[in-house]
Amino acid sequence: MSKNIKKIAVMTSGGDSPGMNAAIRSVVRTCAFHNIECVGIYRGYQGLIDGDFVEMTARSVSNIINKGGTILKSARCKLFRTPEGRNVAHKNLLKEGVEALIVIGGDGSFTGAMIFNQEYGYPVIGIPGTIDNDIYGTKYTLGYDTALNTVVDVIDKIRDTASSHNRLFFVEVMGRDAGHLALNAGVGAGAEEILIPEENLGLERLLESLERSRKSGKTSSIVVVAEGHKTGENVFGLAEYVEKNLPNYDIRVSVLGHLQRGGAPSCFDRVLASRMGVKAVESILEGKSNYMVGINNDTIVLTPLDQAIKGKSEIDADLLRVSDIMTI
Template structure:
């Protein structure tokens, strides 16, 4: 392994707004550093299928504001097999690609770590997922945009919440992590927030909702992460509450993939731009098997290994905040 001369960039896993801004930064920083750069379509799947194309500064014009990813994303069963990874490496070799930037979440980095070890190819990861559940970075690309998408949706629901005894249950993404639910709940003034990390205490929820209605609150909004453990998501939580309080008028909204799309926010674009440039600089500086992070506003490097084996925790001061603000 010598100096990197030609970089491949790919996006993998669930889409996250800002991935395009990261791709743009990777491509332009590569060119700025006199490296060649190719885009690999559909993540590891495309690497196996040899779907690569040279990228120029112009290839990434006018994409900074676009949701989704111009490189497309895909899951790849093949890359979980030694044969698949062998084929992938042969394709890289054929194309002269001797360094990779992979943009995605923990699945993406797990694959990257194994591949890097097997074939001694330097790989740098950029965290792109709306869940913000990656250890080693304060923010992942897409999280801020998804937060704003949820908040704008809840704002609209609140506009309509003039009827008495109405309860809205809004399901947001997050199978294992409640970051999105917690922070969007605070930002939208939700009355209660149910996350995977904390088992729902229905007794407490009932007390709380009753108190709200006795205070003549016109309505209450409950944010439910899809990974809520006790009932298993908003529809089931709503059914349970409805059974307990037949007079309440309960309504369910499931935001679904809306949260993965949309034009990225300023914050996600700047973060993606900084991370993209830093990923190339890390390759130039002979780094490998690391994820770029943003910690305390500064760019950091963290080994894939650390990022994967540690678990990021909810900020307890934010959890506490909700009980103060929803009085």
């Protein structure tokens, strides 16, 4: 390990996700283990520009591994998108004596880190934190497993009332550009149909599937809809269309919204965050920069930030086939 780096900063940026606090804890305690100073930056890039820094020690991150959200807060920052804003951020880091930056967030946050590195040669490492699981270079992102379990738990509860009243529920989950959450939750909760951005089911096929389910004896149904699905209608429009064409169904819509982001992280996310935090700090100490930490085949790996940003996470084609078989 290189001992040239003496002070590292960590921040969370973009949408919060369960496991971010566990990752902060891991970064801070890995720094302490290697006798490196660590500072936290409040409110992401906005705090970087405002100079909102706080010293962090092993004890300052006690009892946060089980908490959702992020103790360092998060914020959108338009000013960091400008050269002037990034210049102020760079001066603040130099003034504080910080020599490297760890950014926990999604592709937007990584884009900012990559540009910052290109302009100033400043060492940066990214840790992927987003419930959408849509970052290239990692099988899982922090928060995805927790959100998935939250969604399945909620759908299980919705199915209870759907069965009691012989209803069809459209359940919208997050996933503007990727359907990982909808697909896995749909299979896990036994949904009759799953609508995702990667596949256009088509309105007619949706009607045929629901009518087939009704004729086969199903008295209630669940359709899981990713918010970025390509079927052609928003979730309320879908409900209206089906209600008009299949009047035998009593239809309801449930938009899960931000409850998917909250809650205590699962054990999987806590362990993953701990592993990623250690890898991020030790990669910096080894002289590496402009990488994202990820996990593939249960091994912690590094992916260049530009590939993580530009690459596309692939939907599991085999799981799509499984979902088709399960809807019979």
